[in-house]
Amino acid sequence: MNIIREVSAMRAWSRQKRAEGKTIGFVPTMGYLHEGHKSLLSASVQETDATVLSIFVNPLQFGPNEDLDRYPRDEERDVAIAKSAGAEVVFAPTVEEMYPNEMYTTVRVPALSAMLCGASRPGHFDGVATVVSKLFHIVQPHQAFFGLKDAQQAAIIEKMVQDLNMDVRIRTCPTVRESDGLAMSSRNKYLSVEERATAPELYRSLEQVREWVEQEEWPIGEILQKWRDRLQNMECAELDYAEILDYPSLQQPDLNLKMKKGQHRWIAACAVRFGQTRLIDNVLIGTHAKAETVRQTGGNAICI
Numbered sequence: 688m689n690i691i692r693e694v695s696a697m698r699a700w701s702r703q704k705r706a707e708g709k710t711i712g713f714v715p716t717m718g719y720l721h722e723g724h725k726s727l728l729s730a731s732v733q734e735t736d737a738t739v740l741s742i743f744v745n746p747l748q749f750g751p752n753e754d755l756d757r758y759p760r761d762e763e764r765d766v767a768i769a770k771s772a773g774a775e776v777v778f779a780p781t782v783e784e785m786y787p788n789e790m791y792t793t794v795r796v797p798a799l800s801a802m803l804c805g806a807s808r809p810g811h812f813d814g815v816a817t818v819v820s821k822l823f824h825i826v827q828p829h830q831a832f833f834g835l836k837d838a839q840q841a842a843i844i845e846k847m848v849q850d851l852n853m854d855v856r857i858r859t860c861p862t863v864r865e866s867d868g869l870a871m872s873s874r875n876k877y878l879s880v881e882e883r884a885t886a887p888e889l890y891r892s893l894e895q896v897r898e899w900v901e902q903e904e905w906p907i908g909e910i911l912q913k914w915r916d917r918l919q920n921m922e923c924a925e926l927d928y929a930e931i932l933d934y935p936s937l938q939q940p941d942l943n944l945k946m947k948k949g950q951h952r953w954i955a956a957c958a959v960r961f962g963q964t965r966l967i968d969n970v971l972i973g974t975h976a977k978a979e980t981v982r983q984t985g986g987n988a989i990c991i
């Protein structure tokens with residue numbers, strides 16, 4: 688397996704693969720890989736001829752008081768995981784290689800970037816859309832794989848690709864969870880023992896919200912209130928947001944609405960702070976919600 692650090696070498700590799708008639712699959716990450724990333728790699732290896740994993744902690748998507756400097760890194764371990772998952776290339780450029788000049792160009796998807804994580808992390812999704820656009824130009828993939836844990840990010844990338852006629856197919860993959868339901872995330876490593884014990888409450892509350900919505904008994908506004916009350920009562924945690932929105936448009940539904948089976952495609956999404964650590968999670972509710980979660984049970988993944 689190759690480790691490529693230069694943009695020109697990455698482009699040359701991709702050009703060569705394309706000339707050989709091979710399809711390229713791409714999994715963009717910030718590294719510190721876990722089972723969620725592995726599931727994206729395995730989808731790519733299954734569906735394309737050659738898989739590229741990128742590891743790049745992108746400064747452009749971090750706010751001034753966020754965790755850019757302490758973001759967990761372990762390239763050696765990541766490379767071993769990528770290799771055993773069947774990736775052909777790890778693209779791991781330096782910040783100077785990706786941003787040799789002052790950036791005057793920003794890719795922005797305003798209609799989907801202001802709400803949810805965009806409200807608490809101003810500019811975050813501009814940084815994401817810009818770096819993903821650059822990575823697509825460098826890696827030139829046929830397909831790129833994103834996790835539904837970052838559902839807003841996936842919606843933004845799909846819209847960017849559609850609006851800018853980018854020649855890449857976006858594949859979104861289910862959220863991989865620990866056996867107690869906590870969504871896997873590189874940032875879980877920051878949690879204290881006490882916070883880690885509380886964190887599965889996010890997913891438990893999301894399952895409850897899905898049940899409430901599907902029971903068709905209460906309007907969305909009432910469910911939101913009950914859900915926020917529950918999250919505000921969590922030990923050692925502070926609620927950032929809890930919203931039910933249409934997905935992928937991220938528009939707010941009429942809060943007086945009850946769900947009608949087969950008519951809605953909603954997302955319930957939340958973010959909670961445990962001290963300095965901010966975790967996100969979501970579930971899809973309605974016609975698009977099939978098998979959107981994978982739970983790890985002692986190494987065997989099951990879709991639910």
Ligand SMILES: Nc1ncnc2c1ncn2[C@@H]1O[C@H](COP(=O)(O)OP(=O)(O)OP(=O)(O)O)[C@@H](O)[C@H]1O
Nearest residue numbers: 716717718723833834836837862863871872873874
């Ligand atoms: N639990 C998960 N299941 C499926 N995909 C995931 C999961 N966690 C992350 N991903 C996906 O992996 C890709 C890279 O994400 P990233 O490297 O930021 O990992 P992360 O664990 O989400 O890190 P962070 O803690 O920074 O949120 C994204 O497409 C993201 O949605």
Ligand SMILES: CC(C)(CO)[C@@H](O)C(=O)[O-]
Nearest residue numbers: 715716717745815818837
């Ligand atoms: C897509 C991404 C790799 C862009 O930096 C990042 O936002 C992530 O890891 O989800």
Ligand code: BAL
Nearest residue numbers: 717748749811837840
């Ligand atoms: N997975 C999202 C990347 C970030 O939090 O910056």
